Amino acid sequence: MIISPSLIPELDDIISRGDPQRRADAARRISELFLQGAASFRSDHVELFDGVLTSLVPHAEIEARADLAERLSMLANAPRGLVGQLAHEDEIAIAGPLLRRSPVIDEKMLIEIASVKGQDHLLAMAERPTLSTDLTDVLVDRGERDVVRRAAGNAGAAFSSTSYSTLIKRAGQDGILTIRLGQRDDLSSDHLKELLSGSIDVVRRRLFQVVKPERQADIKQAMAVINAPSEREERRDFLPAQRTVLKLHREGMLGEAALLNFARAFKYEEAVAALSALTGVKIETLDRLISGDRYDPILIAGKTIDLEWATVRALILLRLGPNRTASPADIENARVNYARLMPTTAQRVVEFWKTR
Template sequence: MIVSPSLIPELDDIVSRGDPKRRADAARRVSQLFLQGAASFRPDHVDLFDGVLTSLVPHAEIAERAELAERLSSLSNAPRGLIGQLAHDDEIAIAGPLLRQSPVIDEKMLLEIASMKGQDHLLAMAERPTLSTDLTDVMIARGDRAVVRRAAGNAGAAFSETGYSTLVERASQDGVLTIRLGQRDDLSPAHLKDLLSGSIDIVRRRLVTVVKPERQAAIKQVMAVMNGASEREERRDFLPAQRTVMKLHREGMLGEGALLNFARAFKYEEAVAALSAMTGVKIETLDRLISGDRDDPLLIAGKAIDAEWATVRALILLRAGPNRSASPADIETARVNFARLMPATAQRVVAFWKTR
C-alpha cells in the first residue's frame, strides 16, 4: 500500500533487524511520507504508519524527533501511539510541542504525564487551550511557581474549589499570581475577598489597573471594606509598649537584642516603641513610615542604629505579619540594599524624620 518496498526497500527487515543508523534513516523517510499525505489518509492508513513509526522513531536524533513532534502537534489524525511515545519523552524539546497543543492526547494521558514528569512538562501542559479541573489539581499539587502562574493565566483552565483555595493561599506570597488570579472571570466573590485579604496594598492597587471594568467595581468594594477594617486596626495603643520599653531602658537592657526579640515574637507595638527610643524618631512617625508599601524605612532605621541584618530581616517579617511572609527574592533585594546603604545617609534621613 502506501509504505511499500518500492518506496522504502526492505522496510520489514529494517524494522525488525536493522541497525540504528538504518532505522533512523527509515524513520525520516516514513515520517516525511506520512506528513505529506496525512490530510488524505484513512484511519487504517494512519494505524499502519503508527505501527511502523513507533518502532523506528526512537532511533532518530533528538533534533529530528523534536521537529517531527512540532509538525505532528497540530494534526488531529496524528498516529496515537507515536504521539504518546513522543509526549512521554524526557526531552522537553520533543514532548513540549505535543503537550502544549496536540488534540490527539486524551485526558488520561495528560493526567499520567502530569503525575510522573517534571516541571518543564507541566509548564508546557499549562499552555493547552483547555485544562480540566482534574488536571489543574495535579498541576497545582506538583507544580512550581512558574507552572502555577502559567496555569492561573490560562483562560481555558478550570479550577476546582480546592484548587482555587490552594491558589489563593499561594498567592499570599506571590504578587504575580495574585494579579493573574484577580483577572480571572471565574473567580468567585469569596475567593476574590480572600485573595485581596492576603495581598499587600501595592499589589491590590496594581490589580485594579489591569482588570476589566466590571471586575474593578468588585475589587474596589472589597478594598473599601478592608480599608475600613484596617483603619480600625491601625488605631494602635502604644502606651503599654512604651512602658515596657522604658522599663528595659531604665534597667539598661534596651538594645538590639530586645528589638530582635520583639520582632521575632511579632510584637509590633513593642518593636516600634523600641525602635523609636533607639532612633529618637516619634512613634507616630515610625508607625506611619513602616505601615507603607516599602521596606526602606526599616532598612534606614536599622542602618542608623548599626543593627545587624538579622534584626532588620526580622523587622521586615514583622511588618508582613505572622500569616504572610516576604518572598525570598524580596528578602534578598532588601539585604543587598541594606548592605549598600551608607550609615551617614541613613542618619541624615533619620534626622529629617525627627523634624516631622
C-alpha cells in the same frame, strides 16, 4: 489499507532484523506516507501505521523525531501509540509540541507525564488550550516559577480552590504571578481579596491598570475592606506592651536584641513600644507611621538609633504581618535606601515627629 511493497519492499525484515540506519530510513519514508494521506485515512489505516511507526521511529535521529512530533501535533487522527511514545521522550524538542497542543493525548497521559517529567515538560503543558483542575493541581504542586506563571496566564486553565490558595501564597513573592492571577475571570471575590492582601502597593497599582473595568471595581471594593480598620486594630492596647518594655528597661535588657525578638515573633505592640522607648517618639505617632503605606518611617527610626539591617528588615516584615510577604526586590530596595540614609537627615525627621 496495505502499505505498498514498492515503498518498503522488505518491511518485515527491516522491523525484525534491520540495522538502526535502515530502520531510521524506513521510519522517515513511512512517516511521510502517513502525513501525506492522513486526511483521508480511516481509523484502521491509522492503527496500521501506528503499529509500524512505534517500532521504527525510536531509531530516527532527534531532529527527525522532533520534526515528526511537530507535524503530528496538528492532527486530530495522529497515531495514538506513536504520539504517546514521542510525548514521553525526555528531549523537549520532541515532546514539547505534542504536550502543548496535540488533541490525541488524553487527560490520563498528561497527568502521568506531568507527575514524572521535568519543568520543560510542565511548561509545555501549561500552554494547552484547556487545562483541567486535575492537571493544574499537578502543575501547581510540581511547577516552578515559570510554570505557574504560564498556567495562571492561560485563560483555558481551571484551578481547584486548593491550587488557587497555593498560587495566591506564592504570588506574595511574585508580582508577575499576582498580576496574572488578578486578571483571571474565574477568580472569586474572596480569592481576589486574599491576593491583594498579600501584595505590595506597586503591584496593586499595576494590576489595577491592566484589568478590565469591571475587575477594577472589584479591586476597589476589596481594597476598601482590606484598608478598613479591623476591630483588633481599633482596640489595639499598648498598655501591656508598655509594662513589658518598662520591665526590660529596669532589668537593663531593653535594646536592639529585644526589639528584634519582638519583631520576629510578630509582637506588634511590644515592638512599637520598644521602638518608642529607644527613639523617644510617642507610641501613637510611631503606630500611625508604621501602619501606613510606606516602610520609610521604619528606616528613619532605625537609622537614628543605628539599628542593624537585620532588625530593620524584621520590622518591615512585622509591618506587613505574618500572612503577607515582601518581594526580594522590595527588601533589597529598602536595604539600599537604609544604607544611603544619612543619620543627620533621619534625626531631623525624628525630631519633627516628637513635636507632633
